Amino acid sequence: MFDDGQTVVDDQATSKIKLDHVVIRFAGDSGDGMQLTGSQFSDTSAMLGNDIATFPNYPAEIRAPEGSIYGVSGFQVHIGEVEISTPGDDVDVLVAMNPAALKTNHSAVQAGKMIIVDVDEFTAKNLTKAGYAQNPLEDGSLGSHVIIKAPITQLSREAIKDIGLDNTSMNRTRNMFALGMVFWMFSRPLDYTIKFLEKKFGHKPNIFEANVKVLKAGYHYAETLELLPSAFTVLPAKMTGGTYRIIMGNTAIAWGLLAAAEKSGKQLFLGSYPITPASDILHELSEHQHFGVVTFQAEDEIAGIGSAIGAAFAGDLAITTTSGPGLALKSEAIGLAVMTELPLVIVDVQRGGPSTGLPTKTEQADLLQAMYGRNGECPVIVVAPSSPANCFDFAYEASRLALEHMTPVILLSDGYIANGSAPWRIRSMADMPPITPARSPEPGAEWMPYLRDPQSLARQWALPGTPGFEHRIGGLEKEDMTGHISYDPENHEHMVKLRAEKVQRVENYIPELQVDGAESGDLLVVGWGGTYGSLLTAVKSLHEEGRSIGLAHFNYLNPMPRNTREVLSRFKKIAVCELNLGQFATLLRSKFPEFQYLQFNKVQGLPFTVLELNNHFLHLLAKP
């Protein structure tokens, strides 16, 4: 029942089918606990040594009306014994808790693959709500899927009828039944989830007992049910040895910032205003005030960055976190930080735009806003993490660059890697590179506010409270060196160029661009930020098939790595792939106009699928 992309081995000893990777999607009402169910499955799999990637896909409504199409919440898990870089395109097993979940998800399930439904929920009323004229389980419209019609509601209630819960509480355990079934199918142990439930519901013994009973009921149901065609085993992946944990992108950003603060000896200050999908960074750092972190939830986006600029002036490692609309509100203040040449990290977890757009969906359409979205000539460093795990590295790197070069840095994450999770080989603090913040002037030294390091052009950082270095800075144009207000035309042009040069010189302090796959040849795929997993999977598989294809994936967007031009020159064709209408391609055209850039763009609030990338690259490779 599996296509060519998967290795199917019949294992006599266990009579289970082994395969190298599998994609499972849990879908239900936004109140059905699908995110929890999915993350329990992925965490358990990671503990067994599988590589994983997850993709939560949920509506903006917290609790949309039950059974409605727009209230469907999904969580996709991709597990494997091979290296997993994306949450997967095609679903091997779909768990649909109601007709609406089936309606919105069944097209992702290829022919021959499995769909498990809670048949009890397929009532006339729910079918109508989902827009089905007839019951798809009965009219044959689903095609050639393996449909498992499990009476999940009924069996869950049966399992806990003696505990004495009310109807609502009983129904809330149904996700555990589905989880139990899938656990059995993939030979996962229950103990991790039981431990989790104990932690979550330990103070409510009857709820805890009910969830465990239903989990086990689902497990045993799957075991004894003849309808299940077979069971599968996914073997552990071959990953670099070390201590791992599962981490979400937003958590990794928060931890990377904590690490940078500790390494640099600076107090961490976060000024922020809640916004989806960035708020988790505020939540996570607020949990860790014991490290001396100050988290300030401000009255608006502007006060968030305003307070961070004040904290930077006073000597902190200052951060503000936001998403696209918030970045727009912060534009003027970013200009102030550019003018005053203060270190500041602005985290933008991109979402679908423009305006309020698609708050819970992913997109890469803030790139040009990050590059140019301010009045005046206003360059900043722009970097982008490319996976949930390396969010840690790039939050750290953004902090390093800000502190060492005395400039704002925009960190462009996105909703996809922010909420996605993956195994992370934990870095120990000893392994992290040093951070040397811009110097403060020596006591008694001759000093001026805009005295610069001759190499990096970073100015010195004199902190309020230090005697002898009282000075005034602000948003008006500065005279070079003294920092006095200056309206002199020559000075203005000089300062504009100096600020640009300072940012450009950062190229001397960042690594060169690496190419995955072919080092030179027919097709260079270019990407940046959160699309790395999909692009790498597609390029690697084509390269392994012997195609002349390589991937140049950018984490440093401004300035770009020194060898960018040289890398671009090694290939016959260049295809820039991004989740927007071509913003990075525009940037490359303006910086390196001697090359031709093909584009592959998608703006659906969704990540690239490997399949669509594969097809497109094959098409490009086939054309003369």
Add this chain to the structure above:
Amino acid sequence: MSDLPNYTFKDFASDQEVRWCPGCGDYVILRAMQKALPMMGRRKEEFVFVSGIGCSSRFPYYMETYGFHGIHGRAPAIATGVKLANPKLSVWVITGDGDGLAIGGNHMIHAIRRNVDLNIVLFNNKIYGLTKGQFSPTSDIGQKTKSSPYGNTQPPFNFGELVMGSAGQFYARVPDNNPNDMADIFVAAEKHQGTSVVEVLQNCVIFNDGAFDAVVDKSVREDMLLYLKHGEKMLFGKEKSKGVRFNGRQLEAVTLGENGITEADILVHDATDPNPSMHFMLTQLQYPLPVGIVRSVEVPTFEERVAVQVKNLKERSKYKKVDDLLFSGETYQV
């Protein structure tokens, strides 16, 4: 602080040429501040002046202290960041009626609500000066300005009311022709723990000259102003023959000896009363116009609450270093 240098006002004057219009009320405020700082018992490097945009906001350039000239309206937010990053600093916000009450109104009310230990000085001249003469949120109904040539149709904020409505714990009002009282009020504002708000009635000689003359001019002020002093009767007039009483419904001006009014009827000012009702009524009173410290109540500051929380968490937390966090919880070996 035995090692505190003997500062004079000259120690706080920067080398920058002051560029306000001749006769501007801002000069008086600058001089009063430079006079007040040596009286505060703090070292020069501990002072930080943060401003927004407008005539008033040039102020930090003229002070030989740490200074930050911000962007329009955002000074309270920037100053909050400075104070939270280093609570030992004496942080001042210099703003105006446009900067602080129009574009920055949101930051103003939230800074006051949180009770960050900031000292906010708002220069109220009822006009936009730097953009050359448009009406502001404190301009009077009917006031003719460049953007209201037929008279302003927007009702004004009474800043004192706004401070009370934002749960302000320190509010003082002072005219710009009284530098001695102003310096004393600045000292009191600095001493007060929490957000201290000082409204200066400031004359703009170019665009709104004489805006406060009817009450603050030297020829009339003894009869028009009520100089509030904590613990003293609310008496006013050259002979202190008039006073303010509460008639059961509102405050009113009365004359001693008329209609059987005696000193016993006159209110005693209590700036420290936690109940803001009387202070609210004082901010609304138009005749006589109260000046001086209307309210000064000590409650925990925002940064104190933060510090207590952090201290407790530090003692309780099992994570001492970031490594402890990174390797905590569910990890596994490959």
